[in-house]
Structure formats: C-alpha cells, structure tokens
Amino acid sequence: MFLKGKNTMGNFDRKVAKFWETFIEYGGYTKVLTGLQNTLIIAVVGLAIGIVIGTVIASIEVLPKYKRLPRILNGFCTFYVGLFRGTPVVVQLLVAYYVVLPLLGMNMPSLNVCILVFGLNSGAYVSEIMRGGIMSVDPGQMEAGRAVGLSYGVTMMKIVVPQAIKNILPTLGNELIALIKETSVVSFVGAADLYVAFSYIGTNNYEFMVPYLVMALIYIVLVMLIALMVKTMERSLRKSDRRN
C-alpha cells in the first residue's frame, strides 16, 4: 500500500501540510527554537567547560613527573578520564540528576544539569585531544627552547602550545559536532531540546514522519556549518607551513 508511488506522494503532501499547520499555527516553531537554543547552549557551554577542564588535565598530564605532587595529580586525572569515558553520557545524566543531586540535597534546573554533565564529560575527551596535540609536537622543539635558556613554562607557551593548537583545533571542532549530536539524549532528564520539540509536534496529530525528517535536516545543517567554520579556522592557522 505504501509503496504505490502516487498514493505515497499524496500522503506525503498531506503530512507536510499537517506538519506545517502544527509548526506555524499551533506555535510549534517556538518549541523548536527553544529546543535549538537549548541544544546549542548545552553543546557550546559544555564544550567551554570541557576546554577548561581538559586544559587543566592535559597540562597536568604532560608535566615532567620527577616530583610527587604531579604524580598524585596525574593519578587523579587518569581516574577522572577513565570514569567519564567509561560510562555512556545517558548514564552520567541519569546518575547526576537522579542520584547525585538528591544525595547532595540540591535542586537544579535540568538544563543546568545537562550543561554540567556534558561539560564534565567533554572535559575527559578534550583532555585527551589536547594531550595528543601537545605530544604530537616534535620533542626537539621543547629541547631547543630549553637549550637557549627558556624555562619549561615559557617554552611550552611560546613554542609548543602554538604548534599544538594547529593539531587540536580541528579535533576540537569534531568534539563540538559530537556534543551537538549527543545532546539529543537530554530529554532523559526532562530538558527541552530539538527532540522534545519535534515529538511534541508529532504527537499533536499522530504524524511523526515529517517532524523527524526536519529534525534530522536541522542537525545536518548545524553540523555542516560547524565543519565549515573549523575548516576556515584551520586554513588561517596553517600560516607557518610550507606553501609552494
């Protein structure tokens, strides 16, 4: 029945019309906009928190480990990264919202919980990205800096990190893309994202085909925009590379 071309197309037209009706006349678009806003807030703020945490963890991890303090800190970082990479983000959300918050006796809007959890989660991944980026810089660069009498910190900031950023930025863009896609699970703890908005529209007239298709399109457009931004940024960072 649903493979007969003409009939299906006719159905589809009707479905689009229904979707459009709900989208415009019953205020579906405001829900979509809120959902889009929440998705972006969670991903972007989450990544920002992740970058802060990741930078701290990565700088501890690359420190020389002669002394006791860096070793203890390093142990803690390994535990942190293992914890957040070892569990799915849905589980982390549920645990944060239904276990940690009640235990602490705190009350927090679910959106904030999502931002925090995604921040902590991406911190673990970003730390690995940054550590990898720093490790991929030729150790000779550090040696050369130290050999002219610059300290470890100065060489790191002036020589190693600027070169590492070139390796880190594109991967960080990928992390943002991954985060945007992962935010589609925040409805587990009751935060309103794109999924919530479109299932509202779908439930309104028991018609899910078009809403979910539009949802997929929005995600794709978002991701492609970010990929484009990353590419532009990457190109401008390649200044010191060979250009022939």
Next chain:
Amino acid sequence: MIDVIDLKKNYGRLEVLKGINISVKEGEKVAVVGPSGSGKSTFLRCLNCMEDPTDGSIIFQGVNIADMKVDINVHRRHMGMVFQQFNLFNNKTVIGNIMLAPLHIKLHELRMKKLKNILIKVGNIFAKEKAPLVEINTTRVQIKAEVRENALRLLKRIGLEEKAETYPSTLSGGQKQRIAIIRALAMNPKVILFDEPTSALDPEMVGEVLDLIKQLADEGMTMVIVTHEMGFAREVATRVLFMDGGQILEENTPDEFFSNPQNPRAREFLSKVL
C-alpha cells in the same frame, strides 16, 4: 671552563656513561668521536643537563650545574647548543627564532626591575628614609630594536638576511642549521655544544655548515663537537676524545690521534672510517 667530574648516566639498568672525567678550557675546541651507541651524544647532552646526570658533577664557570637545586636556565643561556635535527621553532619566522630567547630574557629583566621599583615606591610611602629606585635606562621599544638589530647582523653574516621573515619550513637543511647556529650565537654563549651538526644534511650542504663552525672556531669560541666528520675534527679541533662503551678511551691532539692512535679500539675504529 667546564669541568666534568665522574659523570655517570643510567637509563634504568643500562649504563650509558660510566664515569667521565674531563675539563674543557676557554678557547678549546674539543671533538668527540666514536662508534654509534658509544655515549657521545648522551655525554654532550649531559653537559648542559638536557639529560640529568645520574651521578657526578659538571662545574661550569664555578657552579655545579648537575645539582638539581641550581636554576639551570640561567646557566644554559651561556651554553649554546646545536642539534642534529636543527630544531628551529616551526611557529616562528627565521628572525623570530633568533630573537625569541634574548628578547624574552631582556624583557623579563625589565619587567622584574619595574616590579621592584613599584615595590620600592610603595615602601617609600611609609619610610622616612626614601630608598633609591633601581635605574632603568632602556624601554621595551629600545630592547626590541637592539635585539632585532643584533639578529639582523648575525643573519647578514651568514648571508641570509633576505630570509628573515620566512618560516623555517621553506629553507634547505644547510640554511636551517646555519640559522640554528646563529640562534645559539645570539645569546652570546661562552661555549657552544654541537651534537652531530652535519649528520642530517645532504652532502652538498655539509660544507657551508662546517665553514661557519670553522669561522666561529677561528674567532676563539669554545666548542665541544660530537661529529662523524673526521677530516673536520682533525682540522678544527685542538683536542680529540675517543669514546666507546660509555668511557673516554683516548684523549689526544688531533694529529697524534689520527696518525698514531694509542688505544687499540680507536685504531680499529679509525681503520674503518678513514
């Protein structure tokens, strides 16, 4: 100038240096030769504590720099180092490479002086006897101009002044290594350590680098050179060390060493490479 006393270096259980005693006087050019894995590079890298010695001491200008409590950065400023792989800073232009360290150090000194003056001024508010301020006779702009001028002078010396604003990735190996050498020179070092400076170069570029090192030698720079270029060692060095198995087996004048080596292992080595 450099006195090495009973220097030992282990990597885990592997003993790379087994007690080295040597002293380098001002103006000397010491060539270190020997087979691969004999510990020559490790020895050189221990001299400026790129590798921390396991045991023993390195007295540089009266200070034991092998001591972990010493601020090694201050002493490294007086010991240039040139690497086999050049190690120019990839994110800096050629002139940026040369200027980075001197500029950073001089600006840091200036900042410290200014900070000290602020502290003195604050102290003066409460004190009856006004303490004198630290004299500052340069500005940031002046320092920058000075360092830049010096860097350009050095670049002109090797004939690469038109490359000042390019990035190292566009240069040939010989050009990179010559710039690495003047980057070390820009700090006005007392001694330069060369770690196989020509081993990573195309044969036709070896000459230009050796010529520059020879020029520096003629100007009286103190040098320690790890090299496989026997002809060069013979021509430039005032003393040759032959190392094998983490020990110095022979220490001799170049003429004596190359024409009449005393140590049997050295004889065998020379018969293979000459």
